[in-house]
Structures are given as C-alpha cells and as structure tokens.
Amino acid sequence: xxxxxxxxxxxxxxxxxxxxxxxxxxxxxxxxxxxxxxxxxxxxxxxxxxxxxxxxxxxxxxxxxxxxxxxxxxxxxxxxxxxxxxxxxxxxxxxxxxxxxxxxxxxxxxxxxxxxxxxxxxxxxxxxxxxxxxxxxxxxxxxxxxxxxxxxxxxxxxxxxxxxxxxxxxxxxxxxxxxxxxxxxxxxxxxxxxxxxxxxxxxxxxx
Numbered sequence: 001x002x003x004x005x006x007x008x009x010x011x012x013x014x015x016x017x018x019x020x021x022x023x024x025x026x027x028x029x030x031x032x033x034x035x036x037x038x039x040x041x042x043x044x045x046x047x048x049x050x051x052x053x054x055x056x057x058x059x060x061x062x063x064x065x066x067x068x069x070x071x072x073x074x075x076x077x078x079x080x081x082x083x084x085x086x087x088x089x090x091x092x093x094x095x096x097x098x099x100x101x102x103x104x105x106x107x108x109x110x111x112x113x114x115x116x117x118x119x120x121x122x123x124x125x126x127x128x129x130x131x132x133x134x135x136x137x138x139x140x141x142x143x144x145x146x147x148x149x150x151x152x153x154x155x156x157x158x159x160x161x162x163x164x165x166x167x168x169x170x171x172x173x174x175x176x177x178x179x180x181x182x183x184x185x186x187x188x189x190x191x192x193x194x195x196x197x198x199x200x201x202x203x204x205x206x207x
Contacts, residue, residue, distance in 0.1 A: 024048050032060045037071035044075065050082045057089025065097040065106060073106065077113050084115045091121060099124045099140065102133030107140070117145045121152050129157035130164035134172050147178050154184040162193045162202060170202055180206050 024043055031039035040060075044050055050060055061082065064073040076082055085093050095115040098106040107128075111117065117124055117140050125145040128137040137157075141147055148156050158178040161169040170190075174180070183189050188196070191206035 029054045032063050032069065032072050033067060035069035035071050037075045040072050041075045044079050050076050050079045051086045059086045059088055061094040062088050062092065062097050065094050065101065077109060084110060084113045095124045096127040099128035099136050100131045102131040102136055104133055104135045107136050111143060117143045123149045125149055125157045126151055126160050129161040129169055132166060134168045137169055137172055141176055147173060147176055148182065156182050158190045159184060159193055162190045162199065167202065170205055174205050
C-alpha cells in the first residue's frame with residue numbers, strides 16, 4: 001500500500017509542478033505498450049528516466065518483456081541510464097518475466113546486459129521453473145542460479161516446476177541435483193505437491 005501511495009504522490013507532484021514531464025510520462029508508457037521504439041528513444045534522448053514506475057508500479061523493461069515489445073526492449077537495454085535489475089512494486093525484475101515466458105533470446109540479452117540471475121526471495125530460477133522452456137531454466141542454472149533457492153514461502157524451483165511447470169523442467173532439475181526432501185511452509189515436499197495435484201506420473205521422479 002505504501003508503494004502505491006508513493007507512486008500516486010509522485011504522479012501528483014509531476015502533474016502539478018511539471019506538466020511537460022507529466023505529458024512525457026503518459027507518452028512514454030503509451031509508447032512502451034505499443035512497441036513504439038522511436039518515441040521511447042526520443043523521450044530517453046530528452047532525459048526521461050527509463051527506470052520510472054508507471055501508475056501500477058511497473059518498470060518499462062518488465063512491461064516490454066511481458067507485452068512482447070522487442071523494439072522497445074532493445075532501446076531500453078541500450079540506454080546507459082537503465083537499471084536492468086530495477087524491480088516493480090512486488091519485487092520482480094525483467095529477467096524474472098523473460099524467464100517465466102520462456103524467452104531464451106531475452107534471457108540471454110538481459111544477462112549480457114548485467115541482470116543478476118540470483119536474488120533473495122523469489123528469484124528468476126523460480127519463475128523459469130514455471131515456464132515452458134527447459135533451455136531458459138538450464139541457462140540460469142549454468143550461469144549460477146541456486147537450484148535449491150528458497151522463496152519466502154520456502155518453495156524451491158523444483159516445487160514450482162511441479163505445481164506450474166512442465167515435466168521436462170522437473171526432469172531437468174532432478175537431473176541437475178535438486179533436493180527432493182525440502183519442505184515448504186505448509187510442510188509439503190515436491191512429491192506431496194505432485195500427489196495433491198494428481199500428477200502421479202511425477203512421483204517416481206521425486207522419490
């Protein structure tokens with residue numbers, strides 16, 4: 001709640017005191033949403049901060065990943081002012097969204113730009129485990145992501161793969177040595193989750 005109040009206050013201040021800036025704010029996020037790279041580049045050239053949060057607490061690069069706006073993403077990544085690991089209002093980074101969507105190309109570009117593969121709490125590897133791409137998950141592990149990273153609710157990537165991901169992701173994590181005996185805050189292992197979700201075909205992998 002405090003985050004959204006700060007955002008609302010910020011919008012009020014720029015609208016009241018800097019109307020030109022307010023116009024730029026609206027134009028910037030409108031351009032991001034429709035993949036208008038030219039307009040984004042123009043506004044960045046005039047000094048608009050690429051790390052600005054929109055009214056929902058979202059950063060532009062995360063939106064570009066989420067809405068599949070490759071041209072805008074390229075412009076943002078090229079900006080020296082960009083903070084590639086800037087988080088949205090709930091602590092998510094652009095890399096987390098790219099990983100969840102299974103975008104190997106953008107995952108590579110973000111890492112090359114300096115995005116961190118590991119962070120406290122929910123991490124990109126948790127998001128990749130829920131996604132459709134074993135290649136993205138493997139890349140994060142190869143680049144140093146903790147295969148047994150614990151989320152705030154004590155979930156591991158293996159648990160997330162069981163709940164939301166593909167069988168191939170489960171197999172990859174098990175093959176790479178993911179710990180199968182860990183429990184989450186509900187005292188459930190990955191095998192327990194598979195059983196509760198009637199994913200009985202996964203149970204032999206998780207014993």
